[in-house]
Amino acid sequence: MSTVDTTSTAPTPPALPDGRPAAAAWSLDPAFRHLNHGSFGAVPLLxxxxxxxxxxxxxxxxxxxxxxxxxxxxxxxxxxxxxxxxxxxxxxxxxxxxxxxxxxxxxxxxxxxxxxxxxxxxxxxxxxxxxxxxxxxxxxxxxxxxxxxxxxxxxxxxxxxxxxxxxxxxxxxxxxxxxxxxxxxxxxxxxxxxxxxxxxxxxxxxxxxxxxxxxxxxxxxxxxxxxxxxxxxxxxxxxxxxxxxxxxxxxxxxxxxxxxxxxxxxxxxxxxxxxxxxxxxxxxxxIEDTWGWDTARTYLRELADYAERIVAEAFSELTGRDCRVDVGMPVGALRLVRLPEPLATTHAEADALRDRVLRELGVATAVTSFGGVGYLRLSTHLYNTPADFEDFAERCVPALGAWSRDR
Incomplete structure (x- = not known):
């Protein structure tokens, strides 16, 4: 039933021609984890x-x-x-x-x-x-x-x-x-x-x-x-x-x-x-000259497969329920993971939770609500690495679980 690729492994992050990580081509603040490219994008330095x-x-x-x-x-x-x-x-x-x-x-x-x-x-x-x-x-x-x-x-x-x-x-x-x-x-x-x-x-x-x-x-x-x-x-x-x-x-x-x-x-x-x-x-x-758009899309999809799996598994282990989401026609670089109830049951609550995650956990992410259910919307781009999502699973999932119990 789930769209999660349970066989996915962490893909190798792309690098710039001089060997630096891809993130060096952007000006994103390293004090934050930037996991929400899909909302506002991020502009390369060039x-x-x-x-x-x-x-x-x-x-x-x-x-x-x-x-x-x-x-x-x-x-x-x-x-x-x-x-x-x-x-x-x-x-x-x-x-x-x-x-x-x-x-x-x-x-x-x-x-x-x-x-x-x-x-x-x-x-x-x-x-x-x-x-x-x-x-x-x-x-x-x-x-x-x-x-x-x-x-x-x-x-x-x-x-x-x-x-x-x-x-x-x-x-x-x-x-x-x-x-x-x-x-x-x-x-x-x-x-x-x-x-x-x-x-x-x-x-x-x-x-x-x-x-x-x-x-x-x-x-x-x-x-x-x-x-x-x-x-x-x-x-x-x-x-x-x-x-x-x-x-x-x-x-x-x-x-x-x-x-x-x-x-x-x-x-x-x-x-x-x-x-x-x-x-x-x-x-x-x-993007085309450095990696090629086909290569970029492949990495975004493979990283999203990995991110979806490890974050959903972390939430499932925490809550005791399956937090994977069956999306009928999933997108390569955008994925949903179900949040613990009763988080983000409305659009306004989703925005408030997004802001709290950024403010208290230092992670820029997307939170959405559909049909009265709250979801984490994972988003990948070339500057993201598996470590970004591993950190979220290890550090942010427990915090969100605690916040859900405080409601």
Whole structure:
């Protein structure tokens, strides 16, 4: 039943070409264990330095910089499109996946009484945007409830079962944030398209974890963060739109690029600091040139296998119950482990526990809640080592057990 690979052994951590550990390429504070790359990412020093160089150039001659900025953004957009294996003309740059979703909601045609279908695994901020759009339509949001252990067929049936004549938009996660699972978006989007229902796929965690995330996926809109597993500077995300509905997409702030077609009108955003966009190719290229993305994904998966096993075993031994989690379509670099009851039964409690773990135990991690159950969401990247998770299992699991008994 469990997704845990019980045969997993500790993988060998990657090193830099000069022999130093991979973590030396990042500026993460060594006083903490950083086990939550999936929330906010971490930017390699090389990309930080490139962004700082670009900022100095911007501040040295603003009148020269800003008229040239749209061309620079377009060039970065082309490189990012190559990384995602999509056409540059189908991709606009936005600050984050939620901003991309907001662009889609703002550009949606009026649909009086229309319904929007989401899932109970959706990212809260995006679901809130869908609810706001539904109120504008005078309609409602329908929530497809997908069991955590649902396989691809079952997940498909639960989502498609909520589609109907009134459905004006489907919002579906590619990788779910609170539950660390894939959704069968290719099949779901194909069925929605057959029914003439527009589809927004929230792929916030996908860039870097999938080699060609949009291959075989026919959707109207797709958003993905480059600053998570892609390690780009924060505030860098892609909005991919490949159908005629993209003609109604506009930046959330009007600027002089407004008359341009999609995606060029997104390249001009006045005096915003777009250096995160411009430095993103440096971050993506650093991973590729140093280790290769295929090698990186393999290490992230193998380390997640190991981390999931040892942390789940530690919690199980402590609590006397199986703390492994049966996730129907697990993600290579993101895994769930069940927390002792009654920890993190709500979103607010999960955030509070995350903050306490950081403050008192010196570990940055992710805590999520789904269906009234609290989970530790393990996340791996190249700077992580087996020792990070061994320390968590040995030192933090007992503390969390004690906290659960104090409730």
């Amino acid at each position: 990309a930080q330095e490139e962004q700082n160089r670009l900022r100095r150039r911007m501040d040295a001659s603003p009148v020269e910089w800003f008229p040239e900025l749209p061309g620079r953004v377009a060039a970065a957009r082309t490189e990012i499109a190559r990384f995602l294996r999509v056409a540059p003309g189908d991709l606009a740059l936005v600050p984050n996946a939620s901003a991309g979703a907001s662009v889609v909601f703002a550009g949606a045609a009026a649909r009086p009484g229309g319904e929007i279908v989401v899932t109970d695994h959706g990212y809260g901020a995006v679901t809130m945007g869908a609810e706001r759009l539904a109120r504008r339509w005078g309609g409602r949001v329908r929530t497809a409830r997908v069991p955590l252990d649902a396989d691809a067929d079952t997940a498909y049936e639960h989502v498609v079962g909520e589609l109907g004549e009134a459905t004006g938009l489907l919002v579906i996660d590619h990788i779910t944030s609170p539950t660390a699972r894939w959704m069968p978006v290719e099949r779901i989007a194909a069925e929605a398209a057959r029914r003439g229902i527009p589809v927004l796929v929230d792929g916030a965690h996908v860039p870097g974890l999938a080699e060609s995330p949009l291959d075989g996926l026919s959707c109207d809109f797709w958003v993905g963060n480059l600053h998570k597993f892609g390690c780009a500077p924060r505030g860098t995300a892609a909005l991919v739109a490949r159908t005629g509905l993209r003609d109604d997409l506009h930046p959330l702030i009007d600027s002089w690029g407004a008359p341009e077609p999609f995606p060029a009108r997104f390249d001009t955003q006045g005096t915003v600091d777009a250096t995160s966009y411009l430095a993103a190719p440096t971050a993506l290229g650093f």
